[in-house]
Amino acid sequence: MMLKAATYSLTLLLVTASCGQATDQSSLPEDSDNDLQFAVPAFAADPSLSQRDTSTWTYETFDDWKQACDLLPANRTLNRRFPPPNLLPFKTSQEFDQALEAAFDHFKNGKLTEADLWLNGGPEPSTFFDTSRVYFERNGLPFRLFAQRLEVPPNSKLFVHGDFHGDIHSFIAYLSKLNEQKVLDGFKLIVPDTSFLFLGDYTDRGVYGVEVIYTLLRLLLANPENVHLARGNHEDITLTAKYGFTTELAFKFGRNYDIRKPMRLYDFLPVVLYLGCGDNYVQCNHGGMEPGYNPAQLLEEANPIGFQLLGSLQQKSYFNKHPDFLESLDPLTRRQFGSQLRDFTPADPVTPVVLGFMWNDFSILRSDPPLAYDPNRAWVYGKSATEHILTHSSTDSHKLRAVIRAHQHSSLLNPMMRRLVACNGVHRHWQEGDNPALLNADPEILRASLETDPIRPLVDGSVFTLNVAPDSAYGIGCNYSFDTYAIVTTAEEFSDWTLEVHNVNAPKW
Numbered sequence: 238m239m240l241k242a243a244t245y246s247l248t249l250l251l252v253t254a255s256c257g258q259a260t261d262q263s264s265l266p267e268d269s270d271n272d273l274q275f276a277v278p279a280f281a282a283d284p285s286l287s288q289r290d291t292s293t294w295t296y297e298t299f300d301d302w303k304q305a306c307d308l309l310p311a312n313r314t315l316n317r318r319f320p321p322p323n324l325l326p327f328k329t330s331q332e333f334d335q336a337l338e339a340a341f342d343h344f345k346n347g348k349l350t351e352a353d354l355w356l357n358g359g360p361e362p363s364t365f366f367d368t369s370r371v372y373f374e375r376n377g378l379p380f381r382l383f384a385q386r387l388e389v390p391p392n393s394k395l396f397v398h399g400d401f402h403g404d405i406h407s408f409i410a411y412l413s414k415l416n417e418q419k420v421l422d423g424f425k426l427i428v429p430d431t432s433f434l435f436l437g438d439y440t441d442r443g444v445y446g447v448e449v450i451y452t453l454l455r456l457l458l459a460n461p462e463n464v465h466l467a468r469g470n471h472e473d474i475t476l477t478a479k480y481g482f483t484t485e486l487a488f489k490f491g492r493n494y495d496i497r498k499p500m501r502l503y504d505f506l507p508v509v510l511y512l513g514c515g516d517n518y519v520q521c522n523h524g525g526m527e528p529g530y531n532p533a534q535l536l537e538e539a540n541p542i543g544f545q546l547l548g549s550l551q552q553k554s555y556f557n558k559h560p561d562f563l564e565s566l567d568p569l570t571r572r573q574f575g576s577q578l579r580d581f582t583p584a585d586p587v588t589p590v591v592l593g594f595m596w597n598d599f600s601i602l603r604s605d606p607p608l609a610y611d612p613n614r615a616w617v618y619g620k621s622a623t624e625h626i627l628t629h630s631s632t633d634s635h636k637l638r639a640v641i642r643a644h645q646h647s648s649l650l651n652p653m654m655r656r657l658v659a660c661n662g663v664h665r666h667w668q669e670g671d672n673p674a675l676l677n678a679d680p681e682i683l684r685a686s687l688e689t690d691p692i693r694p695l696v697d698g699s700v701f702t703l704n705v706a707p708d709s710a711y712g713i714g715c716n717y718s719f720d721t722y723a724i725v726t727t728a729e730e731f732s733d734w735t736l737e738v739h740n741v742n743a744p745k746w
């Protein structure tokens with residue numbers, strides 16, 4: 238079977254953990270049909286899931302798994318090489334596949350199958366749940382993205398983490414801390430009204446994507462309703478083929494490993510999660526704003542959980558409907574932006590244009606323009622453009638208030654990374670105390686002017702970026718060694734919601 242849409246280079250292209258300004262988008266591989274042919278085992282023909290004993294794991298407890306991971310050299314010391322195979326926790330793909338299949342089983346029997354939770358009719362089940370096929374093969378499945386709504390009671394806690402990019406040590410350190418604090422017992426959450434949210438970019442850049450995905454799946458399987466995984470721009474075969482995970486899978490499991498299986502997992506992850514309490518919602522996703530999708534109807538649904546296919550994205554229609562916005566742009570940006578806008582059904586996360594939820598960014602200063610284009614990345618939304626979309630995503634009864642996201646892509650200490658380091662790993666954009674003179678100030682200087690308190694208010698229109706885990710190209714390049722997670726606590730009144738910033742000290746390296 239010939240796979241398309243990505244170049245399956247099996248050389249050790251892990252070294253593409255790019256330094257400098259080079260970014261994912263600038264070096265996307267060309268579409269190619271001249272790909273390596275994988276021997277694809279028919280995993281649809283596996284024994285029925287009900288017969289599989291998923292209660293038996295090689296690493297039965299979190300402590301077993303932690304011990305195995307503790308043996309692994311850090312990405313920092315590997316210097317872009319793979320670790321010695323004898324140190325790897327999995328000698329074959331068996332346990333990893335078992336976790337993936339158990340996750341498929343969960344998705345095929347869980348909330349996603351409940352037709353009345355899908356707005357405007359859900360996906361066609363015979364293809365949506367067919368894990369023997371993928372969208373990126375000839376005559377493959379349709380490519381579909383979906384949004385999720387999650388309404389929780391007041392005083393619920395959502396533990397949010399940003400990009401891992403193949404950093405298993407920070408993940409283990411995070412979960413160890415939550416075990417010490419009795420939030421977790423092993424992989425199991427033991428505090429009521431508590432959930433996990435991971436913001437995407439689990440693999441690539443670091444060599445432990447397999448271990449990170451496995452850990453995520455063990456958490457998900459231990460807490461099926463309380464672990465939420467957003468789909469980032471690296472949850473896409475085009476990116477994994479270029480930035481390391483495809484190579485990692487071939488290195489760890491052999492060239493015949495069926496890469497379609499981990500790729501298929503991503504199709505069950507929402508590209509955006511709207512976290513709500515009462516009438517107030519916060520947009521949680523990897524990248525930025527996506528004007529082509531309006532969640533207003535989804536937010537008004539009665540069920541605490543809801544889904545909607547993104548379907549056809551209406552970017553052009555959105556801005557045609559709001560000419561005031563385009564008029565606020567300078568002529569050059571207006572032309573550039575206008576020429577890229579379209580109403581379209583995405584063929585994949587980057588075709589015909591990149592998906593905003595996965596790819597877009599936010600500017601830093603209040604004085605930055607409403608919108609700018611970074612040719613190495615995507616659209617950068619300023620304060621007024623972001624507020625425009627938040628406002629028009631809201632209804633009289635349900636308000637979309639703020640954004641929590643991740644998606645950092647610089648191994649240089651650029652203005653954004655300076656702020657993330659200064660603000661203990663969580664930065665609120667467009668702060669009053671920030672200004673152009675501080676743009677390239679050192680983190681120690683920035684700390685005097687920016688929000689660094691552990692507890693931050695979620696003010697209307699705010700956007701928070703979470704830092705990427707430190708044992709990555711980014712932590713190495715920007716010289717920080719603390720991991721970060723945030724606890725979002727909901728309340729009846731939006732003014733009482735809080736975002737609490739926590740750091741975990743450097744795991745061993």
Ligand SMILES: [Mn+2]
Binds near residue numbers: 438469470471523645
């Ligand atoms: Mn990203």
